[in-house]
Amino acid sequence: MKDTMQQSTYRKHLSVILLTAGLISGCASMFSGTSQRSPDAGSQRYPNLTAPYNKPYTIKGVTYYPMRSAAGYREVGHASWYGSESGNRTAMGTRFVPQGLTAAHKTLPLPSRVRVTNLQNGRHVDVLVNDRGPFKKGRIIDLSHGAAKKIGLHGVARVKVEHLDEKISQK
Numbered sequence: 001m002k003d004t005m006q007q008s009t010y011r012k013h014l015s016v017i018l019l020t021a022g023l024i025s026g027c028a029s030m031f032s033g034t035s036q037r038s039p040d041a042g043s044q045r046y047p048n049l050t051a052p053y054n055k056p057y058t059i060k061g062v063t064y065y066p067m068r069s070a071a072g073y074r075e076v077g078h079a080s081w082y083g084s085e086s087g088n089r090t091a092m093g094t095r096f097v098p099q100g101l102t103a104a105h106k107t108l109p110l111p112s113r114v115r116v117t118n119l120q121n122g123r124h125v126d127v128l129v130n131d132r133g134p135f136k137k138g139r140i141i142d143l144s145h146g147a148a149k150k151i152g153l154h155g156v157a158r159v160k161v162e163h164l165d166e167k168i169s170q171k
Contacts, residue, residue: 027124047109054109059135070112073163078138079116080156083145090131099146101125104133105161108141113164116143118151125150126164 029113047054047070054066054146067073083098090096103114108129117124134142141161143153153159 004125045112047111049109051110052091053093053132057132059132064132066107066108068108070108070114070163070164071099073108073112073114074161075140076119076158076160077140078156079141079143079148079159079161080134080136081140081143081145081148081153092130094130096131097146098144100144101127101147101150102131102144103127103129103147104131104142105129106132106135108163111144114141115162115164116141116147116151117160117162118153119158119160121152123151 049068056063056065058064082104088096090102090104096102103112103116105112108114109152110130110132112129113126114129115124125143125147127143129141131142134140139156141159143151148154151157151159
């Protein structure tokens with residue numbers, strides 16, 4: 001009987017130790033440096049290339065192939081802005097905020113940080129690309145209303161878009 005009681009006590013202690021270890025290891029991921037904040041807050045630094053929003057997709061019969069890397073990306077073309085989609089979800093699944101500093105691009109990996117310079121006035125803004133578009137011919141990027149306002153973009157303007165590496169985007 002004494003051996004049975006000792007075994008029962010031993011099992012209870014072992015169960016408590018294992019349960020505690022499991023809880024601690026589960027909580028450890030909370031403090032591992034990975035953030036659960038929205039990508040709009042700039043918390044996601046690197047694109048998840050296996051995510052559905054970074055896979056090829058087709059719009060109006062045209063298939064787009066997202067880039068594997070934005071390193072060295074630089075393009076000049078026309079930008080527009082969008083803002084009436086307030087409350088809708090971006091390609092990444094986050095809520096679109098018209099006054100935020102975000103953008104849509106057809107092929108940059110999501111998320112990416114880029115600097116958009118209005119070539120008419122020299123003003124620039126750094127934005128988080130978290131959506132797909134624009135799908136109008138001749139346009140390379142769509143800015144949120146907040147980002148467009150910062151660079152004085154009303155309607156459509158000629159811009160330069162440059163990928164920001166980590167050193168630049170942390171300034």
